[in-house]
Amino acid sequence: MSLLVVGSVAFDSLESPYGKVERALGGAATYFAVAASFFAPVNLVAIVGDDFTERDAEIFRGRHIDLDGLERAPGKTFFWAGRYSENLNERVTLATELNVFAQFRPRLPEKYRAAKHVFLANIAPDLQRSVLQQVKGKPKLAALDTMNYWIARTNSELRETLRHVDILMINDAETRQLSNEHNLLRAARHIFKMGPSILVVKRGEYGAMMVGRSGVFCVPAFPLEEPHDPTGAGDSFAGGFMGYLARWGKHGDSALRRAMVYGSVMGSFAVECFGLERLRTLKMREITARARHFAKLTQFRL
Amino acid sequence: MSLLVVGSVAFDSLESPYGKVERALGGAATYFAVAASFFAPVNLVAIVGDDFTERDAEIFRGRHIDLDGLERAPGKTFFWAGRYSENLNERVTLATELNVFAQFRPRLPEKYRAAKHVFLANIAPDLQRSVLQQVKGKPKLAALDTMNYWIARTNSELRETLRHVDILMINDAETRQLSNEHNLLRAARHIFKMGPSILVVKRGEYGAMMVGRSGVFCVPAFPLEEPHDPTGAGDSFAGGFMGYLARWGKHGDSALRRAMVYGSVMGSFAVECFGLERLRTLKMREITARARHFAKLTQFRL
Numbered sequence: 014m015s016l017l018v019v020g021s022v023a024f025d026s027l028e029s030p031y032g033k034v035e036r037a038l039g040g041a042a043t044y045f046a047v048a049a050s051f052f053a054p055v056n057l058v059a060i061v062g063d064d065f066t067e068r069d070a071e072i073f074r075g076r077h078i079d080l081d082g083l084e085r086a087p088g089k090t091f092f093w094a095g096r097y098s099e100n101l102n103e104r105v106t107l108a109t110e111l112n113v114f115a116q117f118r119p120r121l122p123e124k125y126r127a128a129k130h131v132f133l134a135n136i137a138p139d140l141q142r143s144v145l146q147q148v149k150g151k152p153k154l155a156a157l158d159t160m161n162y163w164i165a166r167t168n169s170e171l172r173e174t175l176r177h178v179d180i181l182m183i184n185d186a187e188t189r190q191l192s193n194e195h196n197l198l199r200a201a202r203h204i205f206k207m208g209p210s211i212l213v214v215k216r217g218e219y220g221a222m223m224v225g226r227s228g229v230f231c232v233p234a235f236p237l238e239e240p241h242d243p244t245g246a247g248d249s250f251a252g253g254f255m256g257y258l259a260r261w262g263k264h265g266d267s268a269l270r271r272a273m274v275y276g277s278v279m280g281s282f283a284v285e286c287f288g289l290e291r292l293r294t295l296k297m298r299e300i301t302a303r304a305r306h307f308a309k310l311t312q313f314r315l
Numbered sequence: 316m317s318l319l320v321v322g323s324v325a326f327d328s329l330e331s332p333y334g335k336v337e338r339a340l341g342g343a344a345t346y347f348a349v350a351a352s353f354f355a356p357v358n359l360v361a362i363v364g365d366d367f368t369e370r371d372a373e374i375f376r377g378r379h380i381d382l383d384g385l386e387r388a389p390g391k392t393f394f395w396a397g398r399y400s401e402n403l404n405e406r407v408t409l410a411t412e413l414n415v416f417a418q419f420r421p422r423l424p425e426k427y428r429a430a431k432h433v434f435l436a437n438i439a440p441d442l443q444r445s446v447l448q449q450v451k452g453k454p455k456l457a458a459l460d461t462m463n464y465w466i467a468r469t470n471s472e473l474r475e476t477l478r479h480v481d482i483l484m485i486n487d488a489e490t491r492q493l494s495n496e497h498n499l500l501r502a503a504r505h506i507f508k509m510g511p512s513i514l515v516v517k518r519g520e521y522g523a524m525m526v527g528r529s530g531v532f533c534v535p536a537f538p539l540e541e542p543h544d545p546t547g548a549g550d551s552f553a554g555g556f557m558g559y560l561a562r563w564g565k566h567g568d569s570a571l572r573r574a575m576v577y578g579s580v581m582g583s584f585a586v587e588c589f590g591l592e593r594l595r596t597l598k599m600r601e602i603t604a605r606a607r608h609f610a611k612l613t614q615f616r617l
């Protein structure tokens with residue numbers, strides 16, 4: 014089953030202790046689409062400027078990623094520049110240029126409107142909602158990511174959008190900010206009242222935690238000796254997670270657990286190299302092998 | 316098989332948003348001994364002052380804890396006072412009074428000297444080493460805990476002691492400080508050169524991670540809605556971990572994984588109430604049930 018994503022396609026300039034890249038292709042929807050496309054066909058809704066070339070689009074070619082929803086507008090593509098601290102656990106934003114993104118009004122091509130699986134990457138909550146409104150009927154599964162900016166600035170818009178989604182997928186700081194609760198279990202109970210029935214908390218080097226009706230499931234981050242660039246890890250996680258669920262078609266507890274593992278697998282590959290470099294060359298057999306490695310990392314018999 | 320522990324028995328005054336207690340029994344060796352005694356007989360080596368009453372000793376009675384190594388000295392028992400922040404993730408020390416602990420020179424009763432399993436709780440590294448030297452032959456398994464103070468102040472003493480232990484069991488900040496490496500896998504490789512062949516990193520609310528010859532194993536922290544007091548969580552973890560291994564007698568990869576789970580189980584109970592309150596009333600069937608719950612928390616099938 015295909016998977017609809019709306020979000021940013023961007024150019025990123027990144028610095029980490031491992032090096033730097035200038036204007037590399039990035040953006041939440043890009044990471045998501047590439048990661049998810051290993052599992053299910055992806056329909057991409059985003060906007061780029063006229064500096065976005067055919068060469069940039071190559072990352073999407075040869076994958077099951079439909080670009081009819083990728084709008085091209087006069088002007089420049091969204092640009093972000095950031096620098097990571099020595100241990101990659103902090104980052105400073107050096108530049109954010111919205112460019113064409115400032116005028117983005119997502120429009121779903123007719124063929125996207127039957128979407129059963131929808132991922133609303135981190136953009137303004139009213140735009141996220143407008144995408145859901147263009148989908149015919151209720152999707153089987155809608156998931157949403159957001160960030161501190163929207164939680165603080167457009168809280169009521171976000172609350173309105175959350176009423177219509179099944180899964181909220183954010184990091185621990187965002188979970189605490191949105192729920193006004195430090196404890197993640199209590200935070201989850203608050204968030205369930207807002208609409209979602211599943212909360213996925215991304216915890217960076219500590220892995221991810223899912224809280225749902227059937228309890229809690231935790232998956233660690235894959236231990237890497239030399240992560241190079243955390244950019245896109247959360248979106249790649251979301252891509253693996255939603256991609257797996259779209260492929261599997263059912264969303265019971267055991268499928269959700271596997272989705273958490275495949276999400277973590279994709280996130281772990283994303284951070285191995287700068288930008289999309291690692292995902293670009295990734296093979297399905299490497300994904301499968303790493304998923305098995307996650308089993309070795311966590312399994313025990315009493 | 317019995318398990319030897321050396322460390323502190325103390326009185327703790329604790330404050331957290333959930334309340335406060337004055338001069339409650341605490342200390343690393345106390346938490347360790349009580350937690351471990353659910354699994355294996357414990358021989359306790361520690362020192363208390365003349366303010367330590369028969370009533371204080373009740374926590375050890377009716378458990379498999381031998382007190383012949385509990386020295387009573389004139390003066391006061393080690394005292395610690397601390398206050399936890401609103402979210403329990405930070406604490407300030409309000410008072411540390413070493414009292415009789417300042418003169419502590421651990422002496423093993425003859426019957427303790429055949430110890431095959433030894434836990435050196437967080438005390439001065441030369442005292443830890445003196446305990447190992449009193450053990451006849453090489454123990455099957457020796458584990459050590461330490462803290463920032465010893466890593467900074469008595470580094471060469473600590474290094475000398477580490478040469479003789481199999482397992483180092485510390486938190487992530489201590490791991491980074493000792494190895495001078497932020498990345499925990501690289502840190503583990505440094506630490507293996509110091510002597511231990513297994514590193515157990517305690518990560519508080521994020522669980523624990525074991526790095527050994529057969530790779531990495533991660534266990535999450537048990538999700539609790541209302542942890543009351545983190546004091547003793549790490550020592551209770553160590554007690555469950557070493558207690559399980561002493562009971563099982565073998566230390567292969569699958570036993571070590573189960574030890575990590577039982578360690579996490581005991582740590583999770585410890586934080587539920589103030590001081591030793593929860594461990595005091597804990598039943599073996601509750602431990603077994605929570606271990607099964609850990610399976611539910613982490614297990615998946617690909």
